[in-house]
Amino acid sequence: MTEPGLTLVRIQAAQVGHLDLNVVDGKFGILPDLPAVPGTNACGVVVASDTHTEGSLVRISGKGVGLRRDGGWADHALVPDAAALAVPEGTDPALACSFFSPAGTAWAAVHTVAAIRPGERVLVTGAAGAVGALTVQVAARAGAEVIGVVGRSAKLGRVPASAKSVLAAELSPEAVGGTVDAVIDTVGGPVLRNALGLVRPRGRVALVGYTAGRELTVDLADFLLAEVSLLPVNLMTRGREVAADADRMLAELVAGEITLPIERYGLDQLAEAVERLRTGEAVGKVALELT
Numbered sequence: 001m002t003e004p005g006l007t008l009v010r011i012q013a014a015q016v017g018h019l020d021l022n023v024v025d026g027k028f029g030i031l032p033d034l035p036a037v038p039g040t041n042a043c044g045v046v047v048a049s050d051t052h053t054e055g056s057l058v059r060i061s062g063k064g065v066g067l068r069r070d071g072g073w074a075d076h077a078l079v080p081d082a083a084a085l086a087v088p089e090g091t092d093p094a095l096a097c098s099f100f101s102p103a104g105t106a107w108a109a110v111h112t113v114a115a116i117r118p119g120e121r122v123l124v125t126g127a128a129g130a131v132g133a134l135t136v137q138v139a140a141r142a143g144a145e146v147i148g149v150v151g152r153s154a155k156l157g158r159v160p161a162s163a164k165s166v167l168a169a170e171l172s173p174e175a176v177g178g179t180v181d182a183v184i185d186t187v188g189g190p191v192l193r194n195a196l197g198l199v200r201p202r203g204r205v206a207l208v209g210y211t212a213g214r215e216l217t218v219d220l221a222d223f224l225l226a227e228v229s230l231l232p233v234n235l236m237t238r239g240r241e242v243a244a245d246a247d248r249m250l251a252e253l254v255a256g257e258i259t260l261p262i263e264r265y266g267l268d269q270l271a272e273a274v275e276r277l278r279t280g281e282a283v284g285k286v287a288l289e290l291t
């Protein structure tokens with residue numbers, strides 16, 4: 001028995017994400033009272049609930065989980081019923097707790113915000129990262145010619161094969177074969193500034209993240225002349241819009257039609273998992289496995 005409105009979940013996997021690090025560092029707008037258990041996204045089996053079937057697989061996300069209330073970096077989580085979302089039985093728990101944000105964000109960035117059309121040339125930064133790798137694949141499937149940018153040479157070979165890969169330090173019109181119609185940027189900072197100069201007049205830049213720096217200085221005279229639109233992507237306001245697309249992408253991930261790399265760690269390796277994400281060395285998503 002649980003309190004009405006709450007579901008008890010035995011956690012099998014929990015995501016270690018940038019949002020979790022921002023919360024742990026006290027750098028997010030919503031912070032928990034301490035002591036607190038972080039973990040905004042996790043997946044596990046329902047132990048007790050008035051709403052969800054006992055023994056069914058759910059992912060937990062939203063409704064303040066890992067923010068205002070304890071999250072998924074633990075063996076059990078007690079969450080509002082509405083924060084537990086059914087996932088197909090047999091889904092890899094690490095994938096189930098990891099796919100929604102990169103899939104939904106990639107879909108919104110490509111189709112809604114940047115509105116990529118077949119034949120366009122699209123530059124994706126952080127292209128070996130979770131959002132970046134899926135963005136490359138979604139843009140390529142939309143018929144774009146994709147160039148994937150990475151910060152370290154070790155990741156050149158980790159960009160999905162549907163893109164040509166380029167080092168951020170070597171970004172130039174020659175390296176990317178001229179101008180691009182759009183940039184989808186997951187990195188920010190100086191990488192974004194350099195990428196802006198490669199966009200054709202009246203092209204678009206969709207801003208997703210700022211792992212490499214949260215500030216951008218632009219010369220306003222050049223910016224006006226270039227007529228490039230800077231367009232924010234915010235999954236928090238677009239989650240419902242893209243939910244069906246993200247769920248379809250989960251099925252495609254399970255079928256191996258698209259890929260999302262996941263680094264897996266035990267709960268006792270939490271410090272290593274955090275460090276890999278914090279330093280940018282991780283490739284794709286980082287997940288804790290508790291089974």
Ligand SMILES: NC(=O)c1ccc[n+]([C@@H]2O[C@H](COP(=O)([O-])OP(=O)(O)OC[C@H]3O[C@@H](n4cnc5c(N)ncnc54)[C@H](OP(=O)(O)O)[C@@H]3O)[C@@H](O)[C@H]2O)c1
Nearest residue numbers: 018126129130131150151208209210211212233234235280
């Ligand atoms: N707007 C939204 O709604 C939304 C949704 C989801 C995620 N995000 C944000 O989008 C960004 C990317 O998310 P993600 O899940 O794709 O992250 P990720 O897998 O960790 O990829 C981020 C990439 O940033 C690059 N990077 C450069 N400097 C870094 C540094 N100092 N620390 C860490 N990474 C660094 C790394 O690529 P290189 O090694 O190639 O430089 C890394 O692959 C994050 O800021 C995340 O918070 C935003």
